[in-house]
Amino acid sequence: MNLTKRAQFLRWAKQYGDIFYLRLGLQDVIVLNSAEAADDLLTTRSRIYSGRAAPHVAQDILSDGQRLLFLPYEREWKIARRAIATAAGPAAAKRIRAFQEMESRTTIFDLMHHKSRGPSHVQIANAHGVPEGHWFHLMRRFSNSVPMNVAYGKRVSRIVDNPQMDKLYDLVENFSRVSQPGHYLADVVPLLRALPDWLSPWRVQAKKMHEWEMGLFGGLLEEEKTILSKGAARDNFLNTYLRARAAGGYADAPGNGLVGDVWMRDKMLAYTAGSLLEAASDTTATALLAFVLAMLCNPDILQKAREEIDSIAGPGRMPTFDDVERLPYVVGCIQETLRCRAPVIVGVPHRADEDDEYRGYHIPKGATVIGNAWAIHMDPVRYPDPTAFKPERHLGGPALRRAGGPDPEGRAHYAFGFGRRFCGGKDVAEASLFILCARLLWGIDFRAPSDPATGTPRLPDFRGEEGTWSPGFISTPVPYDVEFAPRSAEHADTILRSFEELQDEWRDMGLPGDER
Numbered sequence: 001m002n003l004t005k006r007a008q009f010l011r012w013a014k015q016y017g018d019i020f021y022l023r024l025g026l027q028d029v030i031v032l033n034s035a036e037a038a039d040d041l042l043t044t045r046s047r048i049y050s051g052r053a054a055p056h057v058a059q060d061i062l063s064d065g066q067r068l069l070f071l072p073y074e075r076e077w078k079i080a081r082r083a084i085a086t087a088a089g090p091a092a093a094k095r096i097r098a099f100q101e102m103e104s105r106t107t108i109f110d111l112m113h114h115k116s117r118g119p120s121h122v123q124i125a126n127a128h129g130v131p132e133g134h135w136f137h138l139m140r141r142f143s144n145s146v147p148m149n150v151a152y153g154k155r156v157s158r159i160v161d162n163p164q165m166d167k168l169y170d171l172v173e174n175f176s177r178v179s180q181p182g183h184y185l186a187d188v189v190p191l192l193r194a195l196p197d198w199l200s201p202w203r204v205q206a207k208k209m210h211e212w213e214m215g216l217f218g219g220l221l222e223e224e225k226t227i228l229s230k231g232a233a234r235d236n237f238l239n240t241y242l243r244a245r246a247a248g249g250y251a252d253a254p255g256n257g258l259v260g261d262v263w264m265r266d267k268m269l270a271y272t273a274g275s276l277l278e279a280a281s282d283t284t285a286t287a288l289l290a291f292v293l294a295m296l297c298n299p300d301i302l303q304k305a306r307e308e309i310d311s312i313a314g315p316g317r318m319p320t321f322d323d324v325e326r327l328p329y330v331v332g333c334i335q336e337t338l339r340c341r342a343p344v345i346v347g348v349p350h351r352a353d354e355d356d357e358y359r360g361y362h363i364p365k366g367a368t369v370i371g372n373a374w375a376i377h378m379d380p381v382r383y384p385d386p387t388a389f390k391p392e393r394h395l396g397g398p399a400l401r402r403a404g405g406p407d408p409e410g411r412a413h414y415a416f417g418f419g420r421r422f423c424g425g426k427d428v429a430e431a432s433l434f435i436l437c438a439r440l441l442w443g444i445d446f447r448a449p450s451d452p453a454t455g456t457p458r459l460p461d462f463r464g465e466e467g468t469w470s471p472g473f474i475s476t477p478v479p480y481d482v483e484f485a486p487r488s489a490e491h492a493d494t495i496l497r498s499f500e501e502l503q504d505e506w507r508d509m510g511l512p513g514d515e516r
């Protein structure tokens with residue numbers, strides 16, 4: 001969604017109240033702008049509102065109907081989602097913490113050594129328009145390495161020359177662009193779908209994009225199958241699934257959809273594993289980049305968060321997951337980042353699968369229903385002074401601080417969505433954010449470079465809109481420069497020692513060490 005449309009949505013929310021109706025082409029669209037309306041429909045009545053209003057070109061052609069995010073609320077989605085829960089649900093998230101802990105040590109080491117390469121590096125734009133050598137890539141490496149490990153048992157060990165990671169970020173950006181409502185006329189005018197290929201360049205283009213996506217997702221599936229054919233049983237989503245499917249009698253299951261009504265066939269499996277990658281990488285990276293910006297724009301809050309960390313961990317010891325209950329203000333900073341700038345800024349649209357009535361309005365079957373996270377997060381009743389960054393809003397006890405879940409009571413924010421379509425990796429995401437943000441605050445001094453002419457920090461405005469955040473489905477900060485350094489010689493020593501020990505730990509796990 002571009003900036004103008006986003007601003008328009010908020011203006012309409014202010015003008016027309018917490019629920020309004022739009023017509024986009026032939027599509028009925030209902031926008032829910034308050035927590036109450038979104039909870040009432042998307043959570044309490046989730047039996048009706050868990051479908052997806054999938055754009056025809058992005059789902060039926062580009063994804064060949066296999067992308068989890070846009071699957072209708074039917075059998076295929078339930079099977080895929082159950083499989084994801086075993087790999088990234090709350091129980092799995094506890095196991096994944098060990099890997100996140102290790103990757104955070106690498107990232108802290110990388111940040112400590114990061115040097116901006118000066119103005120010339122800005123010329124070489126890498127994946128997603130981020131300059132080569134920019135610190136954004138350090139956060140993206142971390143955010144991509146976690147789901148790479150969950151889905152495929154791999155890790156991203158380099159900070160440059162990661163073709164699979166670059167392609168993934170390109171793929172997410174492309175998908176985010178082409179799945180915008182109305183991007184293709186054929187999305188809103190179904191008659192056009194009957195035209196032959198020679199009159200439908202959009203279809204030919206989308207089929208090519210599908211082949212390009214399968215180059216990544218299908219290639220990763222084939223790699224894992226080859227590993228498995230040599231007898232290697234590994235503890236990752238694909239390997240575990242392929243073994244279970246073989247035990248269920250379907251070692252080979254080419255094609256789309258399900259086999260035996262229970263198992264995903266290959267293409268669906270490739271897309272489901274790929275969904276883990278695409279759902280986890282850019283969202284987590286965006287939250288991390290927004291967190292750093294929020295801290296830089298609010299030095300008093302940064303100072304307070306540091307003091308909390310310093311009160312529990314000295315320079316000789318990094319904070320760990322066991323410290324989470326003792327760091328409520330740091331957790332509050334993370335929650336407040338997600339509230340002020342939810343990465344999926346207006347949420348992923350749901351679909352009404354039946355006719356319904358709500359507060360005297362008729363909601364027709366097939367309507368797109370949007371839980372507008374942005375408007376909910378800017379509601380001055382729920383969040384007084386909503387544009388201000390106030391971590392203390394979230395200090396209301398463990399449930400409120402940690403919540404973000406499908407429970408409508410006491411939620412800190414709605415950045416992870418609604419009801420049965422609620423984010424499939426929320427616990428993994430929260431753990432990634434906690435461990436990296438806590439360690440960043442603990443060990444690294446970070447500041448915006450000063451403008452040589454004025455002497456003031458050169459920084460986009462966290463509360464601004466134009467020029468700070470990218471347009472699109474995922475609203476990420478545009479690249480901004482930061483200078484990083486260890487907070488003290490003792491902190492540097494701890495980070496270095498931990499990084500050196502880590503190399504043996506990677507080897508023991510059969511994973512590549514950090515190539516620096």
Ligand code: HEM
Pocket residue numbers: 068069070081084088147150275276279280281283284287342343344347348349415416417418419420421422423424425426428429
């Ligand atoms: C800060 C990080 C993240 C944010 C803000 C985020 C947010 C979201 C949102 C808003 C949705 C759509 C919910 C709805 O339709 O109401 C979603 C879906 C999903 N997320 Fe996340 N997510 C994050 C990280 C992750 C991670 C780390 C994983 C996996 C390890 C993950 C897996 C998924 C999956 C599989 C879905 C698809 C749900 C479906 O359509 O059934 N997400 N996420």
